[in-house]
Amino acid sequence: MSLKTYITRLSFIAFLLVSFLSLPNSAFAQADELPTSEEAIANGEKLFKNNCAVCHQVQNKMVGPALKNVYERRELPWLLNFIKNSQKVIQGGDEYAVNLYNEYGKAVMPNFDYFADEEIKSILGYIKYQTENPPQEATADAGGAATEAGDGGGGIPSEYLTLIIVGFVIVLILILVVLVLIVTVLTKFINQKEDIDERDREFVNQKLNLNKLVRSNGFLFFVILIFTAVVAKTVIDGLYTVGVQQGYQPTQPIAFSHEIHAGQYEIDCQYCHTGVMNSKSANIPSANICMNCHTAIKTESKEIAKIYKAIDYDAETGEYGDNVKPIEWVRVHNLPDLAYFNHSQHVNVGEIECQTCHGPIEEMAVVKQWSTLTMGWCINCHRETKVNAKGNAYYDQLVEAHDGGDLKVVDIGGLECAKCHY
């Protein structure tokens, strides 16, 4: 190796070293390069809200890291490259980028290669402005106002109701005590009188003879009548519950709450029960529907871990294995084989709401059978429900035959035996 090349290489290494050491300085220095004009910051704010705010906040971590000070943490060219095509930087093996990628659950940031450098700089200018002038906490006030507004509605709270009832009972007891006192005083007063009839005295002093009352024929008859009635009612009621599973609320292998999913988050029933419009059964959703959200939401929950276990998913690496096994949900609604029921017929064609038969599912933490699902219950609905004939040419002649009046399900054979039993 010649001296010349040696020196060139040495100087090259030295240059690299120096430039590396001076990196932090240049990073701090670049903060001055960012635009500070009001116009640029306003433009940056608009761009930030439209393109970045979905995943990033300036002050807090969201899907992506908090962007506070980002212009001091990385140098400008790196930032420009990353924003324009983050995957290219990560695949290029940049250590910081790879760490960032892994830390944030391998969430891929979209490419913003259509941004001009000036636009990205104005976004960074907005971030710088926000870093230096953090907005005042306005959320706390808003939250307080919301809860206050929430308490305003509704009638008398239940605790007041109990208090009122207790008050009434106390008043009634007081009246009773006063009455008893009056009776005692009166009895004493009459007893002190000498000049009354013996029969009147007896009447005044008579005691209630419980024993005699209990043994009287009238009382016995009354008791036996009530007893027989109660027994008969219980037995008949009991017999009517045979084969009726209303109120059945089995414990499921995973504590899935319809109250949270359908109630609080208003996810449509059909998002998970996909078969309801075109199949006999509404279907129990497969685990991949759960995973549409639960790759990111509540990943640390014990119940969600049961899904992960069933589909052999590793929440740390985000990879699926082969050791899968079905989740054994317990069926709640079960019609006997003698009756045919089809969901699509009712929900798709009849446009019946799920809640008509299943009750307020969106309020049930654990689902239970709401309706009786007896034949009488089916028939009753078929008698009362109007056919949704509007805009359906199929029914035109039938509607005409009914003089344009109500066309009930019973009129199109809703009570025919063979409609459901065959």
Add this chain to the structure above:
Amino acid sequence: MKRNFKLNYQMMTTNKIFQILFFGFLTVLVVSCKPGKDNPGTEYAPNMYHAVSYEPLTQITEKDAGAWVSSDEDEYGEYYNSNPNNPFGMTMREPAKNTVPRNENGMLPYRLPKDSVELAARTLKNPLPDTKEILEEGKVLYTKYCTHCHGENGGGSMDETAKVGKVYQGVPSYSAGATSQLSEGHIFHVITHGIRRMGAHGSQVQQEDRWKIVRYVQTLQKQD
């Protein structure tokens, strides 16, 4: 007098004991019929509730379940309805490999793999016409499958109506930035296979329905 009272007393106690026993028996009888938390209750004609045929959403794995009502001569109980030839004895199976379901409009299943989003964006065209009816159907489907994350107006996490999207975070607005320029092929591919934080919805939403949703999403892209 005293003896009489004693006799009476004894009679009363035996009566009472009978009464209590009778009531107790009744209660047990009635409670055993009635369904409760984990108990479906007594079944009338139980072999009708536990189908002999393979049902998609019930499965009884105990081999001697319902042996007491068994009328046939196989070794299993009346209620046992698992298929020993399937994994986990399940009665449901995946469709046979390399087969395609028939459908009314003769659409073949979408076959581009997940990583071909750019190819899909360039080449795919919506097979459904751009009509008012399709758009309306698309809106209904969008409300069912997309609203909770993307919001009624497609505003994503920023949309007030996106109850899940707000918690899930990172759901972009259709009409902002580059998202508003995405092609119909891209939208269809993303609904089918998912992208970034969005899951694959191909198994939930049928192919034709996905194209209807695409039509509606395109109107949301164009709004201000």
